[in-house]
Amino acid sequence: MTSTNRITLNKKLINFERRYDIDWLRIIAVFLVFIYHCSRFFDEFEWHIKNDEVDLGVTFFFTFLGGIGMPLFFIISGMATFYFLGFANAGLYIKARFIRLMIPFLFAIFTQIPIQVYLDRVSHSEFTGSFFEFYPQYFNGLYGYGGNFPWAGFHLWFLILLFLFSLVTVNLFVFLRKDKNLEKISKVAPFFKKPGSLYLLIIPALLLQLLNPLSILGEFGGYNLFSLLVFYIIGFMIASDKYFKESIENHWHIALIVGIISILILPVVILFLDNFFLYWILGLTYVWSFIIVILGSASKHLNFNHKSRKFLNDIVMPFYVVHQTIIVIIGFYVVQTDLMILLKYLIICGISFAIIIALVMIIRQVNILRFLFGMSLKKKPLSNKVSKDKLGEG
8 A cells, every 4th residue: 555545544534433531621720710710719819709728739739730621622622623624614714603602602792791891890899789780881891991891701811812813724724724734844754753852742822832923912811922823733633644643642641741840949949030931831731741741641541432521522612611700609708608618619619510511401402502602503312213214114
């Protein structure tokens, strides 16, 4: 079999391959975001609502978790994009992205996000009155610039960026998805089986963080716009050839050691050296190391199907969209109690999770809600006669 024929065959197999580990990673990542946001009342950084007492341990642990979160999300999205473009053209892809990402964003920013802003203003004694009295003021100016309207939708900024990245990269990705270009990638990919070579992939992200072009745009989850775009492209690339997958699976143990060493040195740099360049070199090293660990472990141990996978994968979008609003509502009342931090945290997690799941169960039963929360429409069951005819049993 020639090299070209082998690549073509591999591509056809990839088109029909189901990477269950990507689904499981998406599910786990969304749950970790939920855990992370439940902690935001108790860390030492500004947030919508804060507990009177904050905790240094919570700050360090969830800063570590938060640093990995957004790059991992974009890498997972890039990987999923590679497989999606195996059976969809550019037009269908963008249409699906708009429905999946922007419809939930637009719906949420006029419905549930105002609740977060309202409780934010009340908790900081910047507004008194009911939510309905506040709502008209929600549209006065931009949040963060003296106003109330959060153009990025707080936690929903991820949806905007992912849609923007989809628009920017679709032609590139369709081009790379062609057989001849996959063949070229397959000639380069074996290089990344060498120990340490995977770290070369994050050099563009490192340079963009150091140079920080268009810094006026601010940061998203601790990163600038361009470095997150690099992680999205990395996700697409590592899904494009089996050698990337094999390299990640083979080297995650080494990456774990590198990540632990980096995370141990990083606090010293932050507290004593205050060196911007060294901070980002070590910071992205630990982030990329633990992402390799996560991807490698998932590829080896989570690439399996289970009856719960389809259900959980189906509800991740509505869960993500509503989770922070519910957390803020519950936390607004819980932080006013005299309970210890750990108990407050557990109460916020437990009650919020129960309410979110209840809401998601309602959303998934109603087609209009499914559409508004980025889910595929629920098809009406076929009649028994039609079903039997299709199965050849009629």
